[in-house]
Amino acid sequence: MSGNANGYKWIGTRTIRPDGVDKVTGRAAFGADFALPGMLVGKILRSPHAHARILSIDSSKAEALPGVKAIVTSADFPEIPPSEAIKGSSPPNYRHLSQNLMAREKVLYDGHAVAAVAATSAAVASEALSLISVEYEVLPHVTDVLEAMKPDAPVLHDDLFTGGVEPKPDKPSNVAKRVEFAIGDIDAGFADADVVVERDYSTEGIHQGYIETHAVVANMGEDGQATIWCSSQGHFMVRQYTAGLLNMNIGDIKVTPAEIGGGFGGKTTVYLEPVALLLSRKSGHAIKMVMTRDEVFRATGPTSGSAMTIKIGAKKDGKITAAEADLKFFAGAFPGAPVHLGCMCGFTPYDIENVKAVGFDVVTNRPKAISYRAPGAPIAAFAIESAIDELAGKLNIEPLALREMNAAREGTRTAYGPTLGVVGFEETLEAAKTHPHFSEPLGPDQGRGIASGYWFNVGGESSASVSVNEDGSVTVTSGAPDIGGSRASLCIMAAEVFGIDIGEVRAVIGDTNATAFNRHTGGSRVTFALGMVVVNAAEDCIVQLRTAAAKIWDIDVEAVVWEEGEARPAGDNAGKFEPLSLGDLAAKTPMTGGPISSEKSSNVQGPGPAFGTHICDVEVDRETGHVKILRYTAIQDAGRAIHPGYVEGQMQGGVAQGIGWALNEEYIYGDDGRLQNPGFLDYRIPVASDLPMIDTVIVEVPNPTHPYGVRGVGEIPIIPPMAAVANAIEDAVGMRLTDLPMSPPKVLEALENGG
Amino acid sequence: MSALQYKAPTSVDEAAALLAGASGEARVLAGGTDLLVQLRAAMIAPELIVDVKHIPELTSVSVEDGVYSIGAAAASAELHENADLFAMWPGVIEAMDLVGSTQIQGRASLGGNLCNASPAADSVPAMIAASAVCVIAGPNGTREVPVEDVATGPGQTSLAKGEFVVTIRLPKKAPRTGDAYLRFIPRTEMDIAVVGVGVCLTLDEGGVCTAARVSLGAVAARALLVKDAADALIGTKCDDAAMANLDAAAQAACSPINDKRGTIEFRTKVAGVLARRATAIALERARS
Amino acid sequence: MAKNHVTTTINGEPVEFLCETQQTLLDVLRDELQLTGSKEGCASGDCGACSVMVDDRLVCSCLVMGVEAEGSSIETIEGMADGENLHPLQQKFLENAALQCGICTPGFLIAAKSLLEKNPDPTETEVRYWLAGNLCRCTGYDKIIRSVLEVAAEAKGA
The missing domain is CATH 1.10.150.120 ([2Fe-2S]-binding domain)
Structure with a gap:
């Protein structure tokens, strides 16, 4: 397993992940797998209405039910005034978070939490919920983004005034914010164009669809010290948010991370933890809460849906002269749609002189949107990459060639300000062009689509400690949950630095008391940012090891080098000494100054932005509108693949999610504003028989700021698929579909109306 | 809270007595793949559950003079593994095999699929096309009812209190008879049928269709037996003109709804398409 | 509300448990027997995370009643490896x-x-x-x- 074409011993090898055996034997403990003696079951009562005023809540009958130990409503939570909505440097808006956790004056979506019960069994808790009487005054609701923007739309928040516009509006509305990113002169750019394409697009709200539902066990001690066990993308996030929502000291809460059964951005906030803790405080027992799948769909996730207009102009030779996007994203019940990220990412694959992207963040009577893999970017890319394809058709230029002509590269200025450093977009296009898939012949009713995507990748606050144990084995302790193999990548990087066998390194995810602050796992940051901190800490340990060897040999530390897992004298001048292995030095630490360890914290900068390019083949059944994915190839610049197996896995998983987004996934609301498909039966994520094998090509253009060249990996693969599928359908049947999902009824309707 | 009782009788009479004697709502448990979901979602709140899988007649398959008697609670996976049954009635068995995942197949049954009375039940149009008959037991003995007369609307059946389906009988198949079932779903598995079509037809030695039954699922409040669609085939060699008439007749019979699974227009059009496609398969089977 | 007494075999070992009629086999495995390797992702048979074998048939344990396990033989993920040797x-x-x-x-x-x-x-x-x-x-x-x-x-x- 050791030795590697890239010159490294472990980087780029397919090691067995350290947490793997527990996960294939059923021993790994996920959120719902934890239990405490005497714990109670907590359940939440949720609104059946999309928009209603709460006139009264009467829980007296529920309280009288034997076995009911505590009931909480919003009245039990501290009210957070607007002036205290933002605490510290890292949002959320705590006022909104608190209102989302437990509805106050109004319920704002079907599924909005209204009350919670703790009882001795699930059955008692369920019965108690049915005994709570809530009197509602039902209000008009709005779930569609364009409807929500109309002047006469039902207004969700009477204290919400559109930000980012001058003058400040004097009336509240559902438009929380307007953002704009622009370079050059957009009008001049279009005036210069020979060909212009312009079209409207839309996407539906979709859910992250993690298989593990949200789960927590919380216990409030008599001394006010709280302990929380839960699965999340960041247990420091859980601690911070819970403290902020309950007005507690952060230091009084300890959060222990469970294994996390998928998050994809959806587990970067809290829904249950503060509620469980309050129930625990009130009842004097530990509380376990596990969401049902119905609750997950109705009250967590999803990502925004949108209405978009894209306009792109080009010269006859293919040079794009201007590009304009108007993006309206709905955020759900509280502001926070990732529309600014869509504006920033959408046109970045291209070197365009004149760009204008305007975004609107709009509230609607749906659950509050939360991150989903490259938040905002896939939505914008669906529209923009479709428009690029249409432009290529109008120019009669092969779509990949058009992308090559306009490709962003080092030195390209982005619409959001920065100039790109070393990036690998052109390399992905080249790899696509030379891939056998690109030139494979197609049959009748079959088509091929290409699309690209861009994501910044993310750094951020990261802490880790590296300890050399008494036997020379190494423990890496950090505080970022492993959502898909990051323990493996941290072990690989540490083993590489130490030059020891991978089996000698263990990665541990510590609780919030065991390690210093880590930002949550998300944005493709862990292998990059936390990896950098681990490498720094390991390198610090090497200095300590060399110092120890120098002490033993009684020579200068500069005369000791660290090679292949052992301290060696640096050449003949340093003296003749037998090398000291990690184990030798570890055993001698009592005589050489004490334990070898290093703890590092950093707000890591310099993530490597990255690009992907996808090729998709489809076959369309013209009589039913069914679209079959025949073949799929994903190409991506990973900077450096630390563990290629998990890089491929991220790419394949992102593609599968993107295909689901393209073809069948959608939130379906009835006229009553209630969610019609809160389950895996009718929220149709791809199943194994829907997909072909997903080919991957990892392009490696190293990120200069990372010691091994790592860029982020996990976000990019979900960005291109929707447009790749749409472009393939267009190639197959000559119809451009502009509204996601491209489900059979929509495809058939398009074929009937103009095919 | 009322206590939910579970009983596992070992005879038809015992089961009928239990069901008839229940003071509150009683439910038959076959594979449970619908019942447990409804229980969990609090859509139903029975006081008694009668597990019929310990009654031999309900879980076995027998054949006599070419007539198959299939236990109403026999797991679909067992039917699929019965090579003789599969060879005789591939349309019915394939239809049942389409219900849910491999895991569901380990439990789901023809009787359950029928009595759950979903308009979209996959096996029902196939059974109707195949002229299947139910043997129903109850406190007053047994009676036989054509499959098309069991469901009366979504979740509603013609079964009286205390009655349950014991077996499903598939008739002796005439020579040169073939059956087929096709459904449309958005994915390739795990969805409820948006449209389902069962076809069974018989040819004479010259290849002319002498008998046919066409049944549509998920396009009305219950599965339909569409005589006009069958008439489009009878007396023809199922040529393009007959297929076009079949398509039109199938579409004309539809009275679907718009819902999260499909639109009226979509369901209607696809019913015609699948009628043609299922007929083509049935035809192939009748010829071979 | 009397609980049901069920005798069964799980991963080759005889097991007895008490359960309420409403409890599914998955509930019993996870909450009564602490066999938490079988997961609940949907409780409606749509995700397969609770897959187990009952009498050599693959089923979703969320769609089997606990009481139905009487006399049956169940295999779960906890029984898949042979001691230290993975399957x-x-x-x-x-x-x-x-x-x-x-x-x-x-x-x-x-x-x-x-x-x-x-x-x-x-x-x-x-x-x-x-x-x-x-x-x-x-x-x-x-x-x-x-x-x-x-x-x-x-x-x-x-």
């Missing part, structure tokens, strides 16, 4: 990075094992349809399907 599918999943978050993995392993016992040499399409009731949101299924095919191929070659 070839478990080993292959590890080697091929066929799991990311791991929540669906026990269900996939149980389902894949049941496939290879019935059909030792499946095609890719057969594997995909057999496993269509097991949802995975992380992997795109590619490495899972490959792992099952590879284990089948190696068993054939052995």
